[in-house]
Amino acid sequence: MQAEIIAVGTEILLGEIVNTNAQYVAKLLARFGIPSFYQTVVGDNPARLTETLALEEKRSDLIFLIGGLGPTPDDLTKQTLAAHLGRKLVTDQAALDKLVAWQKQINKVMPANNLAQAYYLEGGQVLTNEIGLAIGCYLVDADHHYFILPGPPREMLPMVDHQVEAKLAALTGSKQVIVSKMLRFFGIGESLLADKLADLIASQQNPTIATYIKGFEIGVRITARAGNVDTGNTLIAPVAAKVQSRLAGFYTGEGEERNLVQEVVDQLKQQHLTVTAAESLTAGEFQSELASVSGASNIFKGGFVTYSDAVKTQLLRIPAEVIAKHTVVSAPVAELMAEKSREILGADFGLGFTGVAGPDELEGQPVGTVFIALAQRDQPTKVQEFHLAGQRNEIRGRAVYSGFKLLYDRLLK
C-alpha cells in the first residue's frame, strides 16, 4: 500500500494558508507505516485535479483528497472525482436534514449549491462532519482507495481521528505496529553525528534510524515495525544501545516531546537541589528557560543578569581588579560569577556565563568564545571554554544549552 495526499485549494497556491492538513495526514500514514512519496497541491480546477488524479492513480493506491467540499461554486472536488471515475453523486439524508435545520436556525434562504455539501460518491461510505456541514467520503474503486476530506482543519482533524484512522487500521490489517524511540544529543553537529552513525544508517532496514534537528538538540529516532510493541522494543534496544555508546558524552535524554531543560529541572526536583545563575552574554536566557518548565519554583528562586563589568562588581562583589587582570571574557570571571551567585542566594548550584555573542569581538576574544562555570556546594568549581558558531542569538542560545549540559552531566554523576 502506498499513499499520496492531494490538497485542493487555490488559497494554498496563493500562499493565503499553509497546508497543515497534509502534515496531519502524513503523520497518521507514518504511524501506520504506509509509505507516502508525494504530496501535491492543486487549485480548485477540475481539469488540473483530474490530471493529478490520473498521475497519482498510476503510482499509489491510497489517495487522500482534502478540500473543496464547501458550498461555493468553486468547490468541486467530489464532482470532479465522480466524473473522473464515472460515478454518480448521491445525497446523504442525514447530512441534508442537518443542512435544512441549520438554514432554518439562521433564517436564511439556502443557496442551491449548499446542497452539494450533502453529496457523496455512489458506492462510497459517508464520513460525517462533526463540526461543519460538508460530509466526507471513503470509496473503494477497483484497486484504489479514496478518502475525501473537508479543507478546514477543525473539520478535517476530528474526521481523521474518529473515522479515517479506524479505516486505515482495518485496511493495513494492523498485523504490524510501529514502535519508536527518540534519543537526544547536544554539542555535536548534525553532519558529524550522521558520520558517526553512517554505517548503521546505511545498513538500516528494521529498525530504521533518522536524525532530526530539535531546537539546539539533535534527535535520533529509531523506528521498528513489529507484530507487537514488545517485539518492536526488542528490535530497538540493541540499536539504541549502539547509537548511545557511539555518541556518549553528547546524550541529553530520551523522548520526542522533551528537551534538555526539562531533564535538568526534573533531575533537580528529584534530587531536591536548587540552582541559580549570573549571566552576562546570555542576559537571563538560562534562567528564563528554567522557568519555562512548570514547577520550576521548586528548584529555582532567582538570580542575576550582570551584563556590564560594573554590575558584576556591584551585585556579585567580583573585584574590579580580577576583571581588569583577566578581562571579562575569562575563566576566572566565569568562576567568580558562578560561585558568588551560588553563595549569595544559598543555592546548591550556581552557573556563570560570560563570552562574546558578537557581532564584534570583545577584549581581543573572537566572536563565539564563551566561558561557562559550574559551582556546586562543597565541590570545586568547573570552568569550560567554548567556541560556538553562528550569529549573535544562536551563540547565546548554544551557550545556554551548554550550561544546561554541564549541569545535566553533573546531576547524572
Add this chain to the structure above:
Amino acid sequence: MQAEIIAVGTEILLGEIVNTNAQYVAKLLARFGIPSFYQTVVGDNPARLTETLALEEKRSDLIFLIGGLGPTPDDLTKQTLAAHLGRKLVTDQAALDKLVAWQKQINKVMPANNLAQAYYLEGGQVLTNEIGLAIGCYLVDADHHYFILPGPPREMLPMVDHQVEAKLAALTGSKQVIVSKMLRFFGIGESLLADKLADLIASQQNPTIATYIKGFEIGVRITARAGNVDTGNTLIAPVAAKVQSRLAGFYTGEGEERNLVQEVVDQLKQQHLTVTAAESLTAGEFQSELASVSGASNIFKGGFVTYSDAVKTQLLRIPAEVIAKHTVVSAPVAELMAEKSREILGADFGLGFTGVAGPDELEGQPVGTVFIALAQRDQPTKVQEFHLAGQRNEIRGRAVYSGFKLLYDRLLK
C-alpha cells in the same frame, strides 16, 4: 510565465514539519501576479525528484526547488538537478571559505560531505546564504528558470527577500515595481484587527492589505504596484495613515524585519537612557530579549530575576509585609520591583513583572493575571494589570512584550 514549487524533504512526507516554505514563495509569486497551479512535495530521492522535474518542466517555466542542500548524504537536490540537466557542479570559493572559517571557529574536523554546501550548478548564479552554510542557486536552462533554495525557513526567507525577489522583478519585465510597507501592532488579536480594517480589506485593489502574525506582533502589509517606487509610495501613504489611525494605541513601529524589542533598544540609544528590570514570572526573558539586539550594552547594564518571594526581599529589599499584605501577584509588588531595581542599578527606567504563568492559579489569582510596572527617574510609577490568554510560555512571552509596549509608549511621549 508559470511557476511551480517543489519542496524536497522526507521529513515533510513523514509529517514531521509543515511546508511553510511553499506558502512563503507562493505569496511572493502572488504579489508578482505569476500564476502557480501546482505545489509538490517529494522525498530526498533522486529518481522521484527527477520524475517530478520532468513533469513540471512540461507545464511550467519557473521552478522552485526548496530543501535538500544540507551536509548529510541524503541531501541531493543540487546533485539531482545537475544530473537531470547534464550540468557539472562547481564550488563557490566564498562559500567554501565560509565553511572552512566556520569549522575553524568551532575547532572541529570537517566531514567530507560538508563541502557539498558550497556547490552550485555550472552556468548558474550563486544565491548567498546569510544565515547558514548551504548556498542557493539561480539557473536559466533553455526555457526554464530554476531557483534552488535551502530548506530551513530561517535561511530560505532572507534569501527570498534579498535575492530571489529582485530576480523575479527583473524576470517579470518589471515595468511595474512592487512597493510595500509593513506596519506592526501589538495588544490586539488578529481577528479584531481584521474587523477594524474590514472595509479597507474588502475594497482593496491597489494597494492591497494583508495581515500576518509576526511573533507576538501582528503585521499589516500594504503593497502597491506602480510604474516606479515614488508612485508606489504615494499610493501606499493614505492607506497606511488610515490603518494607523484605526489601530492607534497598538502601533509598534514599521518594517518587516524589525520588532518591538529593536524599536525600544533604538529609542533608548537615541535618547541616551538605560533600563533594568526585576522579573518574576518572566524570569529573565525581558532582559534576554533586550540583549538579543546587538549594541544593547549601551542601554542595559544588568538586572534581577526574583522568582521567589524571599529573593524579592533579599535582592530588592521589598518588605515581606508588603508581599504578605497584597500577595506577590499585585500592583504594589510590581511597583516596588520596578522602583527598587531602578534605584539599585541607577538606571533611567525599571520594569517589574509579576503574575501567574500557570498551569495553576496562584494566590487566588487566575492564570494569565499579570502586573507590570514601569518606574522612571523623577516620574510617578505606572502599573498596569493584564489578563493574558494562552499557555504558560505564551503568557510569559506576552507579558514580556506588554512590558516592551509600556516602555515604547513612554519613550515616544
